[in-house]
Amino acid sequence: MVLSAPPLPFLISSSLLTLLAAHLVFLASGAPLYYTCPGAANYTANSTFANNLDLLLPALVSNSSSSGFGNESRGSGSEEVYGLVLCRGDVAADVCRSCLQNGSREIRQLCPTSRAASVWYDECRLRYSNQNFFSTVDDSAKFLLGSNEAISDPDRFNRALMGMMRNLTAQAAYNRSSRMFATGEAFFNRTSKLYGLVQCTRDLSPDSCDRCLNGTISDLVNCCAGKQGGRVLGSSCNLRFELYRFFGLPEPPSPSTHGDKSNKGRTTVVIVIPTLVVILLISALSVYLIKMKEKRILFEWQESWFERGVDALGGNEERLQFDFSRIKAATNNFSQANKLGEGGFGPVYKGKLRNGREIAVKRLSVNSGQGVQEFKNEVVLISKLQHRNLVRHLGCCVQGQEKLLIYEFVANKSLDRHLFDPVKRGRLEWETRYKIIEGIARGLLYLHEDSRLKIIHRDLKASNVLLDEDMNPKISDFGMSRIFVTDEAQGNTSRIAGTFGYMSPEYAMHGQFSAKSDVFSFGVLLLEIVSGQKNNSFYQSTSTEDLLSYAWRLWKEGRAREVIDECLKESAPMEEVLRCIHIGMLCVQESVTDRPTMSTVVLMLSSSSVSVPTPSPPAYFVVDNYKQGTSIFSKEFDWQISSTSDGSTTKLVSTSGNDSSITVLDPR
Numbered sequence: 001m002v003l004s005a006p007p008l009p010f011l012i013s014s015s016l017l018t019l020l021a022a023h024l025v026f027l028a029s030g031a032p033l034y035y036t037c038p039g040a041a042n043y044t045a046n047s048t049f050a051n052n053l054d055l056l057l058p059a060l061v062s063n064s065s066s067s068g069f070g071n072e073s074r075g076s077g078s079e080e081v082y083g084l085v086l087c088r089g090d091v092a093a094d095v096c097r098s099c100l101q102n103g104s105r106e107i108r109q110l111c112p113t114s115r116a117a118s119v120w121y122d123e124c125r126l127r128y129s130n131q132n133f134f135s136t137v138d139d140s141a142k143f144l145l146g147s148n149e150a151i152s153d154p155d156r157f158n159r160a161l162m163g164m165m166r167n168l169t170a171q172a173a174y175n176r177s178s179r180m181f182a183t184g185e186a187f188f189n190r191t192s193k194l195y196g197l198v199q200c201t202r203d204l205s206p207d208s209c210d211r212c213l214n215g216t217i218s219d220l221v222n223c224c225a226g227k228q229g230g231r232v233l234g235s236s237c238n239l240r241f242e243l244y245r246f247f248g249l250p251e252p253p254s255p256s257t258h259g260d261k262s263n264k265g266r267t268t269v270v271i272v273i274p275t276l277v278v279i280l281l282i283s284a285l286s287v288y289l290i291k292m293k294e295k296r297i298l299f300e301w302q303e304s305w306f307e308r309g310v311d312a313l314g315g316n317e318e319r320l321q322f323d324f325s326r327i328k329a330a331t332n333n334f335s336q337a338n339k340l341g342e343g344g345f346g347p348v349y350k351g352k353l354r355n356g357r358e359i360a361v362k363r364l365s366v367n368s369g370q371g372v373q374e375f376k377n378e379v380v381l382i383s384k385l386q387h388r389n390l391v392r393h394l395g396c397c398v399q400g401q402e403k404l405l406i407y408e409f410v411a412n413k414s415l416d417r418h419l420f421d422p423v424k425r426g427r428l429e430w431e432t433r434y435k436i437i438e439g440i441a442r443g444l445l446y447l448h449e450d451s452r453l454k455i456i457h458r459d460l461k462a463s464n465v466l467l468d469e470d471m472n473p474k475i476s477d478f479g480m481s482r483i484f485v486t487d488e489a490q491g492n493t494s495r496i497a498g499t500f501g502y503m504s505p506e507y508a509m510h511g512q513f514s515a516k517s518d519v520f521s522f523g524v525l526l527l528e529i530v531s532g533q534k535n536n537s538f539y540q541s542t543s544t545e546d547l548l549s550y551a552w553r554l555w556k557e558g559r560a561r562e563v564i565d566e567c568l569k570e571s572a573p574m575e576e577v578l579r580c581i582h583i584g585m586l587c588v589q590e591s592v593t594d595r596p597t598m599s600t601v602v603l604m605l606s607s608s609s610v611s612v613p614t615p616s617p618p619a620y621f622v623v624d625n626y627k628q629g630t631s632i633f634s635k636e637f638d639w640q641i642s643s644t645s646d647g648s649t650t651k652l653v654s655t656s657g658n659d660s661s662i663t664v665l666d667p668r
Helices: 008-028 048-064 093-110 154-174 206-224 259-308 315-320 324-330 369-382 415-419 430-450 505-510 515-531 536-540 547-556 574-587 598-606
Strands: 034-036 069-074 081-087 116-120 124-129 142-146 181-187 193-200 230-234 237-242 339-342 347-352 358-363 393-399 402-408 454-456 465-467 473-475 482-484 490-492 495-499 512-514 622-624 636-643 649-654 661-665
Touching: 034 142, 048 069, 048 081, 048 093, 048 124, 081 093, 093 116, 093 124, 142 206, 154 181, 154 193, 154 206, 154 237, 154 430, 154 598, 193 206, 206 230, 206 237, 206 598, 324 347, 324 358, 324 393, 324 402, 369 393, 369 402, 415 465, 415 515, 430 454, 430 465, 430 473, 430 515, 430 574, 430 598, 454 515, 505 512, 505 515, 512 515, 515 547, 515 574, 515 598, 547 574, 574 598
Parallel strands: none
Antiparallel strands: 034 116, 069 081, 081 124, 116 124, 142 230, 181 193, 193 237, 230 237, 339 347, 347 358, 358 402, 393 402, 454 482, 465 473, 490 512, 495 636, 622 661, 636 649, 649 661
């Protein structure tokens, strides 16, 4: 297996750019990037408000320099003043203090007598107001700054940029140790990197931080996509990207205006720069070698793990193993009262650990050959996937014949229980449905482009999307998933395992799967969410149309509103719903190459300014059903492909104990 990695000459040039960036920061340090004095309300000198502001600013600087964040207020009633300070998450305490002290003086000069003001510096920001703005996302003030230089390959660059920013957003919002700050880097071609930074004010909740940063990413697309650098400064969050490493740099001392000291400073820089260059080159080489070793070990472990079998768990996975007696006690000895449901893998139980944490436990059925393969697959992925829109795997248990998978417990169960229930569907307002659509899209994008491994889910459907207490979607069930190496675009299999109605035609007919197979499944799911109808339920009517063909016909006739769930027609924003139908039609196109990537789908969903191309007709099948009265599209099977000599039909023969066979005719 050949692994691609950045060549050493690039690391050397990257280190020199890093050093140059540090020197430029040294020259430009201290100047405000942007400031605003919103509103017309003013205060007078020696007023109560002025006195409260005099007390607040130095207190904020003193109390917040060591932690890098603080929000306080002084006074009461109409004269109360609220203040917030935030330092960049990677700057030292003394740099933070110096920036805040300078800012507390300059903000009064920049916005004299204003009752509200904000100022942003490279290392910190300050804000005060006569209105309480704590713990709320404020989009009232944003400053967008983009480079004048464009990138030669903007499409590839923008995909890498969006993927990196979404990764950093999830890390900043949901990793408690990050203090709502994250930095990172990504290759956008074989030799070039880009660097990114995101940060929220720490009074926001994780969901508010996530919402703020995702909105800011949309602003970044409008101002800076395809540019060599850009930043968005907001009241509640900010982000930045460059082609050089601009974060985590030591700040040189401020230059002196006195002759001797100035000369001494220049001498220091001359001595320090060669030393730093040597250190940076050694560090870059070390990181390069370590990362290459880690990648080699990771892929070797994955390959050998499947060869050794499930009982040979090793490496990091040992730390993820639960004791069987602990899970047995948590599920009350796998009692029927704790049973949540049953799938092809086996029964699923609710459990409660001694620390009070609720869990879901998949218990492999002893006689389930398919389940063993799913178990192997999910254990490989357990420690590799972390995203707010994926169900979190907590670990596994292997003891004798017992094989268990342990997940976080998701309160509202699966999407299909809400979407296809006539009562519960009426409670699914458009805002909730749109949040679910966006969340599923972001989860798939993470699997395809942003996770450590490129993963094709292969079984995305409404029952495999779980909803937490806030109705946030979480993709589950990775038993059918396949791990791709970095440059692999398509896989082939002779065993078609999945759910009809959601499977793409190239997978169902020929065993070919790729990221675009998941895009097809997403398109089906999107149309189901908009319409409130199952794709496979159309096969039970006298009509030969499935949901995709039905939606396409109405869309082409200008009657797409008829696709929309009756529960939504009076309250949902029509333009947004119709745009979702349009995006769904793009995803289910018959041609694999015509379907958009999930990064494009996320962009189209998050920004109405992104154009949506005209789709071509969707894929569809005419089904000759040999199981009288039962639609095969509502069942799950494991099929073996066999084709006729002329290739006109494909017979999917059950290998899972069902003797029926189905002939699927390709209408082309």
